[in-house]
Amino acid sequence: MNRGVKIIGNPKRVYLDDNFRVWENAILYTGDKGKIIGGKNSLIGVDCFINSGNNTIKIGDGVAVSSHCRLIAYSHHYTREDIPVIFTATEGDITIEDNVLIGSGVTILPGVTIGYGAVVAAGAVVTQDVPRRVIVGGIPAKIIKTIE
Ligand SMILES: CC(C)(COP(=O)(O)OP(=O)(O)OC[C@H]1O[C@@H](n2cnc3c(N)ncnc32)[C@H](O)[C@@H]1OP(=O)(O)O)[C@@H](O)C(=O)NCCC(=O)NCCS
Numbered sequence: 062m063n064r065g066v067k068i069i070g071n072p073k074r075v076y077l078d079d080n081f082r083v084w085e086n087a088i089l090y091t092g093d094k095g096k097i098i099g100g101k102n103s104l105i106g107v108d109c110f111i112n113s114g115n116n117t118i119k120i121g122d123g124v125a126v127s128s129h130c131r132l133i134a135y136s137h138h139y140t141r142e143d144i145p146v147i148f149t150a151t152e153g154d155i156t157i158e159d160n161v162l163i164g165s166g167v168t169i170l171p172g173v174t175i176g177y178g179a180v181v182a183a184g185a186v187v188t189q190d191v192p193r194r195v196i197v198g199g200i201p202a203k204i205i206k207t208i209e
Pocket of ligand 1: 182
C-alpha cells in the first residue's frame with residue numbers, strides 16, 4: 062500500500078491477494094460484517110473511495126480500478142418516516158469479475174456486478190449489472206459497444 066492509504070472501520074475485514082496495489086490517498090472502509098476482497102495483480106488507483114459498509118466488495122484478478130473511483134456497496138432506506146434515514150442501511154454487494162478496466166472517476170452503486178473483461182468508460186455512474194466483454198459509459202451507464 063502506498064503513502065496516505067487509509068483503511069477505516071475494521072481493517073481485519075480487508076483481504077488483498079498477492080500483488081494487489083493500493084495507490085496514494087485511497088480510502089477503504091468496511092464495517093464489522095463487511096468485506097473487501099482484492100484479487101491477484103489488481104489495483105485501486107489514487108484517491109479512490111471503496112466503501113463496503115456491512116456488505117461485500119469483491120475485486121477479481123487483473124482488475125484496474127483507476128483513480129478517483131467510488132465503489133459504494135450500500136445505501137439507506139428513505140421511505141421510512143419512523144427511523145432517521147442515517148440509521149437505516151440497504152444491502153448491495155459489488156462484484157468486479159476478472160480482467161475489468163474501470164476508468165477514472167467512475168461511481169459503482171450497490172448491487173452491481175461487472176462482467177469478465179468489461180470496460181467502464183471514464184466518468185460513468187454504473188447503476189445496473191454490466192455483461193462480460195462490453196464497454197459501458199455515461200450516466201447512467203449504457204453499453205457503448207461490444208468488445209470483439
Ligand atoms: C471507453 C474508452 C476505453 C474508449 O474506448 P474506445 O474503444 O477507444 O472507444 P471510442 O473512443 O471509439 O468511443 C466509442 C464511443 O464511446 C464514447 N465514449 C468514449 N469514452 C466515453 C466516456 N468516458 N463516457 C461516455 N462516452 C464515451 C465516444 O464518444 C464514442 O461515441 P460515438 O460512437 O457516439 O462517437 C475510453 O474513452 C475511456 O474512458 N478510457 C478510460 C481512461 C482512463 O480512465 N484511464 C485511467 C488510467 S488507467
